[in-house]
Amino acid sequence: MHKQRVVFVHGLGSFGSAAWPKQHGMALAYDALFLRRHGFDAVTEPLESNVAADVAILINALVDSGGGHVVAHEQGAISAMLAAVERPDLVHSLSLLEPSCLSLTAELPATASYRALMEPLFDVRNQLNDADYQREFYRRAFSAETGGLDTPEARRSARRLRLQAPPWDAPLHIVPGVPTLVLTGGWEPLYEEIAGYLQETGALRRVAAGGHRPQDSVDGDQAIRSFIADVGRAMSVQAS
Template identity: 30%
Template sequence: MSIRRVYVHGAGRRGADAWPGADPVSSEFVSFPSASTVQEQAELLVRGFGTAPVLFHAHSIGAVPVALAAQRMPVAGLVLVEPALYDIARGAEPVERHISIVTEARSQAENGDLRAFWAILRPLMFGGPFDPARWDAERPVAEHWAVTNLPWGHGVRRRMLSDIPTLVVTGGWNAEYETIAAELASDGAEHVVLPGAQHRPMDVPGFAELVTAFEASLPARPT
């Protein structure tokens, strides 16, 4: 079976830059417009790739528009790398803690206090405390994260993907992503931990072979 590999980026690097290990010849790379909403991103996927079965490789928040798009188009299988599908694990302590901290930080940004926003968000997302001496250098990063899409509140629900063969790959470093992966596994997904690169297990040796084996296990579907 011929598989179209379509790579969807997360909140950082975009397009092919987010997937340096992917074959640029046999792969298709999505690059969402920087100001697009999650719903607009899902619509872009449906319009652009909805005519044939697609294998999505979705990283982080990219898994949210992919999950929404997968309800409206034929999908051969899903590869979700540390998927930020927070809504399927609401109530779990690591997930609620993350949402609470980000919500508090965003409220500071919405009130015009970007420094206070960064003082809350930086330790959560990047480790280490806010350092006033580095503020000028880090301000553009703070500005980006103050307006980036949040990965919850978009209608993603448990068992939305249970009828689609799904491989979930995590790095074994973050309780939130392991919790989300466990929820997906309970709905039938295969979950594999590839430690060593934290939020980017696709950069660890063995990821390509894992995906190839998953593709080989997919049932044949008409194109």
């Protein structure tokens, strides 16, 4: 039996399969691919973020299967939406988890407030060292403290964070006709504002526990699985 492809696109933190601990089991029912975005590697030095390269990686992961479902977290949602705009024939559905799609809601209050808070830090990121930038980023974005950079992995992660472009610069558009789920953790007005905007344009909106990673909660994981299964069944009916 042919398995539908599901491609997972990570955010700023962990990458590849490590970013999706609750979704590993989906490989039993689907042809699951856990991507690494441009510049994310366990050994080589991080690179400047490149949304166009991320889009190409995602489209290449969909082409050889004739398309598939896309599940994307945080900044990974930017390349997921852009891929759906470029190749809507390949994207069967979008599941956007705490999507950092700030350019869609640029004029709305929570997004404007977040940008006002974060833009001064982005403006000086090339003047800061990795540790100082990471510390200030987490303090502003999450009101949280970060650990030390006492391992090569931690140092690469901090460098990679500093090399990410501002999320409000992405040229995003709504993708008409692509079934979309937006899942948030209910903790941060910014993401609820983005989710509300997407809901108004036709997305199914769900909230689950888990903070910035609702996909790690039982309810969040179930929301993703149920949505993809429902879309898959509808596609099968249409094809028969």
